Amino acid sequence: MLRFLFLEVLLPILLFTLVRAMIRSIFQGVKSAATPPQPAPRQGPVVQAGGELKKDPVCGIYVSTAASITRSIDGELVHFCSKECRDKYHPA
Numbered sequence: 001m002l003r004f005l006f007l008e009v010l011l012p013i014l015l016f017t018l019v020r021a022m023i024r025s026i027f028q029g030v031k032s033a034a035t036p037p038q039p040a041p042r043q044g045p046v047v048q049a050g051g052e053l054k055k056d057p058v059c060g061i062y063v064s065t066a067a068s069i070t071r072s073i074d075g076e077l078v079h080f081c082s083k084e085c086r087d088k089y090h091p092a
Contacts, residue, residue, distance in 0.1 A: 054079035058088050 053062040061081045068079035069086050080086040 056081045056085050058085040 052065045054065055054068060055062050056068075057078060057080075059081060063079055063081040065079060068081065069083055071078050071080065071086050071089070073089075073091050078089070080089065
């Protein structure tokens with residue numbers, strides 16, 4: 001009776017559980033290998049959305065006045081998108 005219980009009930013349940021765990025671990029490994037790693041969020045300056053836009057006189061890109069790099073030329077505040085554009089600018 002005890003041999004029947006072990007061979008016909010407990011052993012199949014134990015084997016089923018073992019095989020299921022192995023298959024699950026294989027598929028989780030394949031799933032994690034197929035999923036590309038997510039890039040870290042960019043950490044940049046926090047700029048409030050909206051606001052006034054000014055045109056960069058060098059490259060022509062419109063840039064927010066809150067995020068722009070400024071330079072005072074002849075008493076007028078000129079807005080640039082980058083330090084490179086600011087350095088390239090030569091007033092006419």
